[in-house]
Amino acid sequence: MTVATAGRAPATFEIKSANLPLxxxxxxxxxxxxxxxxxxxxxxxxxxxxxxxxxxxxxxxxxxxxxxxxxxxxxxxxxxxxxxxxxxxxxxxxxxxxxxxxxxxxxxxxxxxxxxxxxPASERAAKSASKTPAPKQAPDVPAPGALIITKPLRSGQQVYAKGRDLVVMAMVNVGAEVIADGHIHVYAP
CATH class of the missing domain: 3.30.70.260 (ACT domain)
Structure with missing residues (x-):
């Protein structure tokens, strides 16, 4: 008589935890x-x-x-x-x-x-808002202007506009990478 191990035997059921709406x-x-x-x-x-x-x-x-x-x-x-x-x-x-x-x-x-x-979510939000202290206002720092690229980007090149938008006014070839924390605009022929 052979005994099948649990890993090899086909399971007829599984027991799992469940979150049910009650x-x-x-x-x-x-x-x-x-x-x-x-x-x-x-x-x-x-x-x-x-x-x-x-x-x-x-x-x-x-x-x-x-x-x-x-x-x-x-x-x-x-x-x-x-x-x-x-x-x-x-x-x-x-x-x-x-x-x-x-x-x-x-x-x-x-x-x-x-x-x-x-x-209810509204009560949860009200409780968490009352527990959380109001954040301190950071001094207004002007956002940096958009980074503007006017030359074509070749394959393998990477341009990252940290903390601002990126505007590319030329071709972005296959394999080039454009990354920005803000918006990315590409205006190329």
Missing amino acids: VALLLKSADLAALSADLARRFGDIPDFFDNEPLVVDLTPLQLADATTQGLEVDFPALLTLLRQYRVAPVAARGGSAAQMASALKAGLAAAQDAVPVE
Whole structure:
């Protein structure tokens, strides 16, 4: 009997990491009657708003709100049934107490401790702008004028216009190289 090495055997599958778009439900209350009313108010008129999108139940707001909501028991089977009525597919939970996470796992959700809802780009930009000090204004230095070449460039020649535009008023033969930090203009017959 021969044993095929992993490198030679044809693979029937691969396991790779994936970044998937997930919707996050930031649960701010364990009161499912209130949640049901809010979902009906927001999405009742548009039943096809979600298209079976995967969803992470984020329990962090329950932990951060106040002492009365910390550690509240969430009825996960009822929550999952409610969410599925709005065509979302709950796949994971995060941010809960040990008891809440155990209850979520028992209901069939995965623990997604590293799943973080994406911040809108405008909020990210505002945060980074507030952290970054304003750059100091450099004194105005006049930009150098364009480098103007009036003679033909032969094969193998290289012209570099460092920090400015390059204007070539003659032929650039095959194999010649023109480089500029700014714009390049070639006016040749």
